[in-house]
Amino acid sequence: MLRNLSAFIAGGLFGAGLLVSGMTNTRKVQGWLDIFGDWDPTLAFVLTGAIIPMAITWNIAARRARAVLGNELPSKPGSQIDRNLMIGSLMFGAGWGLVGLCPGPAVASIGWGGLGGVVFLLSMFAGMYVAPAFRIRFKAMAEALS
Amino acid sequence: MHIDWIWGLVGGLMIGAAASFYLLVNGRIMGASGIIGGLVDGSGWSTWAERLSFVAGLALIPVLIKPVYNVPVVTNITDNIPAVILAGLLVGIGTRLANGCTSGHGVCGISRFSLRGIAATMFYLIAGGLAVIVFRHLLEAI
Numbered sequence: 001m002l003r004n005l006s007a008f009i010a011g012g013l014f015g016a017g018l019l020v021s022g023m024t025n026t027r028k029v030q031g032w033l034d035i036f037g038d039w040d041p042t043l044a045f046v047l048t049g050a051i052i053p054m055a056i057t058w059n060i061a062a063r064r065a066r067a068v069l070g071n072e073l074p075s076k077p078g079s080q081i082d083r084n085l086m087i088g089s090l091m092f093g094a095g096w097g098l099v100g101l102c103p104g105p106a107v108a109s110i111g112w113g114g115l116g117g118v119v120f121l122l123s124m125f126a127g128m129y130v131a132p133a134f135r136i137r138f139k140a141m142a143e144a145l146s
Numbered sequence: 147m148h149i150d151w152i153w154g155l156v157g158g159l160m161i162g163a164a165a166s167f168y169l170l171v172n173g174r175i176m177g178a179s180g181i182i183g184g185l186v187d188g189s190g191w192s193t194w195a196e197r198l199s200f201v202a203g204l205a206l207i208p209v210l211i212k213p214v215y216n217v218p219v220v221t222n223i224t225d226n227i228p229a230v231i232l233a234g235l236l237v238g239i240g241t242r243l244a245n246g247c248t249s250g251h252g253v254c255g256i257s258r259f260s261l262r263g264i265a266a267t268m269f270y271l272i273a274g275g276l277a278v279i280v281f282r283h284l285l286e287a288i
Contacts, residue, residue, distance in 0.1 A: 003172060003195075003199075004195050004196055005199070006167070006168075006171045006172055007168070007172055007174075007196045007199040008199040008200065008202055008203035009167065009203060010164045010165075010168035010171075010172070010176060010200060011164075011200035011201060011202065011203025011205075011207070012164075012204065012206070013160055013161075013163060013164035013203075013207070014160075014161055014164035014165070014176065014178075014203075014204055014249070015203065015204040015205070015206075016157075016160055016207050016208060016211055017157045017158065017159070017160030017162075017163075017164060018157065018161065018208065019157070019208045019211065019212065019215065019219065020156055020157035020160060020215070021155075021156070021157020021158055021160075021161070022150055022153060022154060022157065023157065024219070024221060025219075025220055025222055026221055026222045026223055026224075027220075027222045028150070030278055030282070030288070033271070033275045033277070033278040034275075034278045034279075034282065035275060036279060036283065037278075037282065037283065040150075041151065042150050042151055042153075042154040044154075045154035045155045045158060046155070046157055046158035047158065047252060047253065047256075048155070048158060049154065049155040049156070049157065049158020049159040049161070049162060050158040050159070050161040050162035050252075050253045050257075051162065051257045052159075052162065052257075053159060053162035053163055053165075053166055054162045054165050054166055054169075054253055054257035054258075055257040056166075057162075057165070057166035057169055057170060058169075058257055058258040060170065061169055061170060064170075066173065067169070067170060067171060067173030067174075068170055068171045069171055069172055069173065070173075071172075071173040072173060073173050074169075074173070074175050077255065077258065077260040077261075077262055077263065078262060079261040079262065080262070081261065081262060081265045084243045084244060084245070085243075085245070085265060085266055086265070086269055087243060087244075088239070088240045088244030088245070088266075089240065089244040089251070089265075089266040089267075089269035089270045089273070090240070090270070090272075090273040091236045091237075091239055091240030091243065091244075091273070092236065092237055092240030092241045092244060092270050093240070093269060093270030093271060093272065093273025093274040093275075093276075093277065094233075094236050094273045094274070094277045095232070095234065095235070095236025095237035095240060095277075096233075096237060096248075096270060096273075096274045096277070097273065097274035097275065097276070097277025097281070098229055098232065098233040098236070098281055098288065099223060099224060099229060099230055099233035099234075099288070100222070100223075101223070101233070101237070102178070102179075102241075102247050102248045103178040103179040103182055103237065103241060103247050103248075103249075104178035104204065104247070104248065104249050106234075106237075107178065107182070107201060107204045107205050108204050108205065108208045109208065109221045111208065111209030111212070112209070112212065112220075112221065113221045113223060114221070114223070115227075116223030116224065116225070116230050117221060117223055119227060119230045119231060119234065120223065120230050120231075120233065120234040120237075121234070122234070123230065123231045123232075123233070123234025123235050123238065124182075124234040124235070124238040125182075125186050125238065126234070126238060127235040127236065127237065127239040127240075127242070128182065128183045128186040128187055128238040128239070128241070128242050129186050129187055129238075130239065131183070131187065131238065131242030132187055132189075132242070134239055135242075135243060138243070
């Protein structure tokens with residue numbers, strides 16, 4: 001129960017941060033990506049503001065064995081830059097630039113995003129649902145090529 | 147130069163605080179696509195309540211604070227519905243293939259100097275920039 005409450009608080013604070021920073025406004029996101037148009041640097045400040053406290057937190061986490069609610073902290077990340085990471089990130093970036101929404105802001109703005117917001121979210125869910133099949137297909141393709 | 151950078155920094159600090167809280171209290175990485183994707187494809191059903199609680203907070207709290215926030219809140223999502231569907235599919239498949247999005251790879255990955263997080267962020271920034279050039283400036287579709 002406590003775990004669900006803290007997850008709700010984290011999600012809520014994340015959503016509030018996205019709203020305050022302007023990241024639920026697709027124009028600001030596309031404005032950041034639009035280096036040849038009316039470039040908007042806001043997103044760099046958002047990422048910097050988020051990364052600095054998080055870097056300190058990773059240092060605190062490294063000195064702890066477990067999280068406050070008992071379970072193990074995430075292990076060290078892998079360093080392999082594989083095909084799925086590259087193809088997936090390129091696909092994600094293309095969709096992100098096309099409409100200006102990534103998963104967090106898409107959920108955070110669902111209350112006022114209108115029809116477009118609902119359609120985006122449902123399409124994203126559909127994409128997530130079929131993604132495991134893509135992963136298997138890419139693996140088979142890679143094995144066939146090697 | 148827009149003057150919204152202070153709000154960007156304040157909001158960013160809030161996002162960083164949320165990610166810090168989720169890591170230290172729940173022991174989880176705050177990655178939106180991973181939290182949502184685990185519910186959608188069933189891979190995270192063993193922790194469904196925690197995931198759903200996070201998503202509920204993410205969807206509800208902005209709606210509740212929106213009336214007291216003194217800046218007009220807009221999403222400006224394009225009216226081009228086929229573009230919205232295509233973008234949603236690309237974001238859904240792409241983030242799950244790459245195992246992360248702007249929050250997981252961007253905020254949580256870069257801050258621990260993860261090579262995968264840094265590489266993913268470079269790839270999605272390049273693709274995002276190209277998408278804006280193609281769809282906004284060349285095709286004028288968005």
